[in-house]
Amino acid sequence: MSRSVFDGLKFRRVYSPIHNLDPRIKFIYVLGVFVAAILFSEILPLLALFLMQIPFVLLAGVRKEWLRSLRGALFLATFIFFTNVLFRFIGAGYAILPTDVEFSAAMTLRFIVLVESFSVFFLTTSPDHLGLALEQSRVPYEFSFAFTTAVRFVPVLAEEAETIMDAQKARGLELEKGNFMKRIRNYVPVLIPLIVSAIRRSLELAEAMESRAWGATKKRTNLYELSLHRGDFVLLLITVGVLMLEIYIRLFVPVPTLSQLFL
Amino acid sequence: MIEIEDVHFRYPGGVEALKGVTLTIRDGEFVAIMGQNGAGKTTLVKHFNGLLKPSTGKVRVDNTETTKTSVASLSKTVGFVFQNPDHQLFSETVEEEIAFALKNFGFTEEAIGKQITWALNLLSLAQYRKTSPFMLSGGERKRVALASVLAWDPQMLILDEPTIGQDHEQKERLRQFIVQLQTQGKTVVIVTHDVEFVAECNPRVILMREGKIIADGKGKEILTNRDALTQSSIILPQIAQIFTHLTALGLAKNVIDIYEAKEKLLRVWRKAEE
Numbered sequence: 001m002s003r004s005v006f007d008g009l010k011f012r013r014v015y016s017p018i019h020n021l022d023p024r025i026k027f028i029y030v031l032g033v034f035v036a037a038i039l040f041s042e043i044l045p046l047l048a049l050f051l052m053q054i055p056f057v058l059l060a061g062v063r064k065e066w067l068r069s070l071r072g073a074l075f076l077a078t079f080i081f082f083t084n085v086l087f088r089f090i091g092a093g094y095a096i097l098p099t100d101v102e103f104s105a106a107m108t109l110r111f112i113v114l115v116e117s118f119s120v121f122f123l124t125t126s127p128d129h130l131g132l133a134l135e136q137s138r139v140p141y142e143f144s145f146a147f148t149t150a151v152r153f154v155p156v157l158a159e160e161a162e163t164i165m166d167a168q169k170a171r172g173l174e175l176e177k178g179n180f181m182k183r184i185r186n187y188v189p190v191l192i193p194l195i196v197s198a199i200r201r202s203l204e205l206a207e208a209m210e211s212r213a214w215g216a217t218k219k220r221t222n223l224y225e226l227s228l229h230r231g232d233f234v235l236l237l238i239t240v241g242v243l244m245l246e247i248y249i250r251l252f253v254p255v256p257t258l259s260q261l262f263l
Numbered sequence: 264m265i266e267i268e269d270v271h272f273r274y275p276g277g278v279e280a281l282k283g284v285t286l287t288i289r290d291g292e293f294v295a296i297m298g299q300n301g302a303g304k305t306t307l308v309k310h311f312n313g314l315l316k317p318s319t320g321k322v323r324v325d326n327t328e329t330t331k332t333s334v335a336s337l338s339k340t341v342g343f344v345f346q347n348p349d350h351q352l353f354s355e356t357v358e359e360e361i362a363f364a365l366k367n368f369g370f371t372e373e374a375i376g377k378q379i380t381w382a383l384n385l386l387s388l389a390q391y392r393k394t395s396p397f398m399l400s401g402g403e404r405k406r407v408a409l410a411s412v413l414a415w416d417p418q419m420l421i422l423d424e425p426t427i428g429q430d431h432e433q434k435e436r437l438r439q440f441i442v443q444l445q446t447q448g449k450t451v452v453i454v455t456h457d458v459e460f461v462a463e464c465n466p467r468v469i470l471m472r473e474g475k476i477i478a479d480g481k482g483k484e485i486l487t488n489r490d491a492l493t494q495s496s497i498i499l500p501q502i503a504q505i506f507t508h509l510t511a512l513g514l515a516k517n518v519i520d521i522y523e524a525k526e527k528l529l530r531v532w533r534k535a536e537e
Contacts, residue, residue, distance in 0.1 A: 167345040167351040170312055170343035172335045172367030174367070196397065
């Protein structure tokens with residue numbers, strides 16, 4: 001499971017209209033979806049938000065990776081659904097009501113919408129672009145560099161974790177064995193080498209960067225500059241439009257639940 | 264014995280790393296698997312202890328199919344030492360590091376103590392018994408990793424890139440050590456790019472390229488087969504290079520051993536003097 005979640009965030013260098021969009025605008029879009037998803041707890045608008053992402057995914061040609069990230073989120077989604085059902089079940093005096101099931105489904109969908117929009121963002125935005133965007137938004141270079149490096153190293157670490165697990169399995173470690181506490185302890189032989197090698201790697205990276213004149217001048221120049229194009233303005237318009245529509249609906253239009261419509 | 268029957272393997276990402284490999288490694292054999300980066304060497308050996316299961320085809324270890332058993336139980340017969348020791352060291356002392364696998368396999372406390380001493384002495388690590396593995400040098404960490412696998416005395420041993428980061432003396436020790444395992448009837452498989460090391464060991468050599476085996480035979484034959492080596496991005500061992508330039512003297516091309524080379528050259532020299 002752990003691996004597939006990371007796969008859903010792993011950037012691959014391909015070119016599509018979505019990949020070429022300005023990361024700042026794309027981030028505003030993700031935030032817009034985020035806010036909209038928080039505004040509603042009814043299933044219909046959340047469903048609309050969910051479906052809204054699909055054209056982006058298809059246009060960007062990252063369908064496979066995107067599906068994998070959804071599959072990775074499945075475990076947590078199931079967990080969210082069942083805890084919601086459980087607490088509503090207890091809250092309703094030990095009775096299962098269709099409205100409660102629907103509410104739980106809506107909460108799960110909200111989570112999935114958040115995951116999928118972030119997944120689309122990271123799948124279609126190169127770490128370099130992200131760094132540029134941060135820099136041009138006047139974030140100090142040290143911070144933007146730290147951030148992009150962290151993002152870039154997530155898949156590397158995931159791969160390393162896989163190798164470490166293999167190495168320990170070859171020494172007779174059975175990760176899936178034992179009760180809950182034992183299983184958590186089983187991960188110690190995986191986590192320690194992972195952390196140690198991450199620290200080692202970061203020290204090496206620091207030395208390599210210093211030997212390439214990191215921080216030698218106050219003002220760095222960039223090979224590429226981000227600039228807004230027509231597509232970016234279209235996306236911005238869509239984002240603002242959708243957000244305004246959602247806020248309007250929230251304030252002035254009663255949103256029916258499925259149970260109200262069909263029961 | 265390891266039997267591989269027409270194995271294909273595709274990674275979840277979609278890369279087909281093995282495209283039909285058939286191979287038998289008999290008990291007591293010493294095999295070196297060579298080939299360019301990405302040829303599928305590590306993918307292949309990861310099938311030997313069940314870390315990877317074939318997409319199609321069969322892998323049998325001592326007549327048991329790897330799909331029908333766990334990595335942990337296969338590991339008891341097939342020890343696998345990974346390339347980078349930092350991918351497995353995690354304990355506070357070298358001693359505990361070596362004990363880890365032994366505990367997993369359910370050795371008794373008495374047996375664990377005995378095996379640790381044996382493995383430490385074998386790899387001249389005895390003075391580091393209570394040291395943290397993280398304080399050791401790269402070469403020493405590599406030996407600790409090796410000791411932590413050898414400790415349970417597996418019948419077959421797989422070493423992924425064992426010579427990387429080792430100085431010449433350590434390489435020579437590793438070679439003698441493998442010879443020693445051989446005399447005990449153990450199977451040893453190494454994955455390596457180090458052509459000089461393989462030439463000195465003279466094992467059975469398997470060349471891989473793009474997920475297939477392109478040559479398989481005695482070290483002396485394969486390492487002097489320029490065409491096959493070129494296909495796997497491997498250069499002839501230095502002695503073989505010299506001998507390919509000396510055919511005018513009536514010398515055979517297929518020489519990789521330093522002592523054999525010396526004998527042959529001396530013979531030519533003496534003949535010329537007569």
